[in-house]
Amino acid sequence: MMHDICQAPVSLEDATLVEEWNGMIRAFLAHGTATPTHLSAVLSGAPQFAMGYAAKGLFSLMMGRKELYVVAREAGEDAIAALAVSGGSARERLWVRALGEWLDGRPSGAIAAMERILAEYPTDTLSAKVSHAIRFILGDGVGMRASIENVLDAHKDHALEGYLYGCHAFTLEETGDYRAAEAVGLKGLELATDDAWGLHAVAHVYDMMARPDAGISLIENNVSAWDHCNNFRYHVWWHKALLHLDRGENDIVLALYDQQIRADKTDDYRDIANATSLLMRLELEGIQVGDRWAELADFAQTRTDDGCLVFADLHYQLALGAAGREDAQAAMSTRFAIDAARQGEMPARVADPGKAALSGLNAFAEGRYDAAFHDLAAARPAMQTIGGSHAQRDVFERMTIDAGIRSGMYDATEALLEDRIARRAGAVDRFAATRLASIQDTRRIPAQ
């Protein structure tokens, strides 16, 4: 049997198709636009290649959209049919099983299948990246780090070594080891100059450490690492905007929003999340964002019955609340109540923290800041399980803190701010500094 760039067996019989498959792996690792093109070429040349269909299905589920479950199910059926003909390797059968587990509502089962492959083939960067990506969706930072660290040694002098370091850097950052994350991420970028994920892991470090100058330089000096990307490049622009926001350059933030982040009115949930969370951050700083919410709310109100990811739903609700789409907001709340009563890994996240968080966002949109603070603070301990990064979820943290200040809950809010600073290894960003100062101001007894 032939082996791919991950030094793992692949039941493709033609060296050209293996090259195409390797191209798919490289593009997927780099968040490149060519991933689906390479995958289609592989499947048209090898219609009995089960792992290719499994990849198509798993990649569809990662998009976090209900309608793509249909695509993923069809891919799963094609994969099973292909296995019946070809048999496939143990690795390929585990990929097909991973897709089946996720389709049955058990993304953790998909992770387990990837880890079984990695136990046998620790050089399999592709399976490591899939495990990494699903753990990211489930908010499993600790597991994400352990998974990558288990295969680090096997990636010494590996063709994809740099991409694995990019993943490692991200897990180090998400588990609070900022110095190591910076060093590993920069080392990875030297080895894989198109690794947007690794570059962005270091941008996360600078965000958490309140080092906006370093973050902006990093992004500006490594354009080739991310301008080749699929919609992930909007996310890199979003990171740059966050860093400018921390420097108080709100005009630059708005220009980036209009000219880059929302230049294309896409409806990928990650793009909507970038946009809604940036507009909310600007509003919290007192910036008028005009009618920018409306186009986001137009997309969001078509997603109230989606239910794939609490992370996506909460960002949709930001747009619905800000644009005053009350019917859609209510539809989202009703659907949350229904999903929360169901069994399963994702419904459990709707029950906690989803319901409390959604209720807090609704209260915030209505100006009921005491209720917003109460509900968002209640959701806070479990918020990591909705997935995404600390930087992404920070919009909810900021809303909690501002709701606390607006409702006069100074002691509790100050405790939240101190906890937020501690998670950043003591770094005080502009947001924390201004809110702490605001609390101090309100406590000062006016001179008689």
Ligand SMILES: [Fe+2]
């Ligand atoms: Fe990010």
